[in-house]
Amino acid sequence: MTRSYRSTLGLALALGSLASPAQAQSGSGEVIVTAQRRDADDYSADRPAVGLHRMADFAVMPVSITGDTRDATQRADEIYAMLASAIAAADKAGVSLAHGETVVEPVTTANYRSLTLKRTNRPDSQALTVLVKVPLSDKVDARSAQARITAFIKMVKPVGRALMEEDGDLTLSVVAPDQYRPAIARAVAADAHATSEAFGADYAVEVEGLSRPVEWARDGLTGVLLYIPYKLTVVPKR
Template sequence: MKLLFTMMSIALVTTPGLAMAQADEVIVTAQRRSADDYNSAQPAVGLKRTADFAVQEVTITGDTRDPKGRSNEIYATLANAIAQAPKSGVQLAYGTQTIQPITLRNYRDLTLARDSRPDSQKLTLLIKAPLQNGRDAQAAEAAITAFVKAVRLEGRALMETSDDLTFSIVDPDQYRPAIADVIAADAKAMAAKLGPDYGVEIEGLNRPDEWNRAGLSEVLLFIPYKLVIVPKR
């Protein structure tokens, strides 16, 4: 998609068909979402906003000698975590890029993996703390830490954090019109600075949204577009 911006008129077209049919929740890291055929350069212009959740990876491990007893202790500890979560103001989820909630209906669907020690297994999940009402990443991390300590452990099961804090955002494609507004405003300002003999073209607005971590509690949502200066004919 290619658009021409001048000082006299501005047109911005988005593609409604790109909207996702389902409101997914995605993990936001310091790296771009992988895209095989896109330029890796991130544009300077995007929409910065506070993430919806702080997300912490947590691992439940067990080393009871009996395999069935070990499995039962790990899953029972997870069930206790599900019961404790509302009291601690957090939520449980699973997944790597797009994440789903963990409930008493599906918690036993999570697969146990081998741990680094003999006769031990582990189960990895995510703890989410909402970033709202002035809560920042530090406060969210404290809430997650308190939650992990509050969960009742079963048998020889242990529960501990296992990775750095990251973030998630719900339905990132809902921000596509706002991202387009930011791009349009920047292109209009650039065209005005160039003078009457030049304009700018925008290429790539048909590409899907992407996202990066942009601060302590913020994410940057953007479309990997390209801004080109062109002489007027």
Template sequence: MLKTLFSALALGVALPALAQDLASQEVVVTASRVEQDSYERDMPAVGLRRTADFLVQEVVIRGDTRDPKQRGAEIRQMLARAVEMADKHGVQLAFGDYILTPLTAANLDEVTLSNDNRPDSQKVEFLVKAPLGGKESGATAEKRIAAYADAVPEVGRAQMDISGDSSLSIVGPDQYRLQIAESVMADARALAERMGGGYSVTIEGLNMPVLWTRAGLSDVMLYIPYKLVIVPKP
């Protein structure tokens, strides 16, 4: 049974198309795949807890210069400066609600200018990411992002502010599928041994996509919504 399960997982048998797509793409942890794809959320006992790849903070550049053309130019110019200064401050920029796209000088126009909550005011919103792991904790990543946001110079009446709470991101969550499955099957074997010879334990749901949830300031929990079924042997 274990050989069959691993063969199916390695080949991607019966996996939704999106599950296979997320072997390398970066996703925001708070934007759960459950919410995006209408999968029933059922948090199991066994998963994989690990440090996220990035701490992610939304930022907004606002401008309220009276002339619309000048206002837009000031916001765009400040956004360009933000991109130029990112590497120097050890951060990366991105945009997207679920799957993140790197924000670079080549795709600045893909970040749209929208109306703000005041007349004659507009804004652009994007994400600042600080890497996690090693000596980079969630607290140090937050300080790094805050220092970067303060360092980007204002242009005219355009200014940049941090917006809301930070979140996390993970690159390629589906690459951890086999590691999660190994932990699930090890747990199933341990339960079967405890139950004794009169019972068997089967696993359902390992063909489901990898899901994720936040598990701390800098940690995520990756899991597959499997179920263990204990049945008496005939």
């Protein structure tokens, strides 16, 4: 009798939408969390039932700064100036700025001009995207995090023709998921022990795959499931 648990990591995924799956790339930095869904429920047929359920570290909102000043140099200067203003206002607003699709890196006064401007579907228009993060806690849920981000966007004044606006839905991130490997392994061991006892003294269990990287998926509005894909097999004792 075999239970196989396999899953994949996707890129940034909105709280209410589906993302394409991809393999986990880093468990030592801060990572955007995947959600996989079936219909309206958070569900994946391949996601393991055994893992570590915990609150995500941050609620994350993608935000774009768009400019359409005709002169290209002035347009870029306006976009970057508005980003600099956002960085300066972030601490007071209780947020932080970052960039990245899967692994998240901070946006600071030292690196903000290295972010790439991209063309939009309008002539003489460019934009860059950053992530606005709010730390989650027992007192800060998804609703209050969203409200804080919305208030922050409103407080950053436009520069020239540059504008800042939300560019997606709220996502989650977790810092250094590999740090939870021991706790995940203990949860798997407890499940294996319970399974062995359920089948009686004539059976034992074999667990494979615990050396694989930690993977992650969203588990509710602010929760995440951290897990290691593994295979548990119930075998008769010889």
